[in-house]
Amino acid sequence: MDSFELNKVAGAVLGTLLFAMGTGFLAELIYKPKPAGDRGFPLPVAEAAAAGGGAEAAKEEPLPVRLASADAAKGQNAAKKCSACHSFEKGGPNKVGPDLWGVVGRPKASHEGFNYSAAMKAKGGSWTYEDLDHFIHAPKGFVQGTIMAFAGVPSGAERADILAYLKTLSDQPVEFPKP
Ligand code: HEC
Known part of the structure; x- marks a missing residue:
């Protein structure tokens, strides 16, 4: 191989390198990613929270106030x-869940x-109105591992x-807590 031939090879190699670098540079110019900015639309976060009870829970009155106007x-x-799983009569049968006559003030379980x-x-402890309110709101949140398969x-x-109704299921109804 003479030097002329060597020059050709070197030239080819250099040329290829230059070409690769050049296309890389060009490609970067063309496709340089721009920051996304705030294109698109905001996800409906507030709505999802409301559906999950979050927003509603936030503006909820305290229990004694709610009980004062309960029906x-x-x-x-x-x-x-509830009646798919519970009976409400005095001496009623246990179904999927226990009979709920007199449940207010009754020791749990x-x-x-x-x-x-x-x-x-x-x-x-015993079932207070406060506990019942929490349990009926989110059974699995209040008693982790409960077998009451009910969303709340x-x-x-x-x-x-519902608590006002449970109150009536007793010979000696338990008074509501005072607001
Ligand atoms: C799918 C069936 C099902 C539904 C619907 C259901 N429950 Fe229950 N409930 C159960 C079961 C099962 C238990 C026993 C839970 C345990 O032992 O962990 C229970 C337990 C309870 C208890 C505790 C009773 C005790 O003796 O300690 C209360 C209070 C209660 N349920 C109220 C309600 C109310 C009020 C509703 C309706 C808003 C309701 N449940 C809907 C199945 C159900």
């Missing part, structure tokens, strides 16, 4: 969604003949109505 008749109607979850047995009642007003 037991409306509550009885709303409690139809204490209805005769019902096989409660370990989580419910471990919860302890998101509306605070509706829960208060």
Whole structure:
């Protein structure tokens, strides 16, 4: 190979390198990514929170206030969604869940003949209106590991109505907490 030939090879190599560099540079000029800015549309975050009860919970009145204007008749109607699993009569049968006659003030997990979850047995204390409100709002949030397969009642007003109905299911109704 003489020097002329070597020059040709070197030239070819250099040329290829230059070409690669050049196209790379050009490509970068053309396709340089620009920051996205705020194109597109905002995701409906507020709406999702409302659906999950977040926004609603935020503007909810405290329980004693809600109970003061609660309606037991409306509550009885709303409690139809519980009756798939619960009976409400005195001495009524345990179904999927325990009979709820006299549940207000009753020690948790204490209805005769019902096989409660370990989580419910471990919860302890008696059912206050406050506890019932939390449990009916989000059963699995209040008693982690409960076998009550129910999503919960998101509306605070509706829960208060249900509690007003539960209050009537007793020979000695427990008074509502004072606002
Ligand atoms: C899909 C069936 C189902 C539905 C619907 C349901 N529950 Fe229950 N409930 C259960 C089961 C099962 C238990 C026992 C939970 C455990 O042992 O963890 C229970 C337990 C309870 C308890 C505790 C009782 C006690 O003796 O300690 C209360 C209070 C209660 N439910 C109220 C309600 C109310 C009010 C509704 C309607 C808003 C409702 N439940 C809807 C199945 C249901």
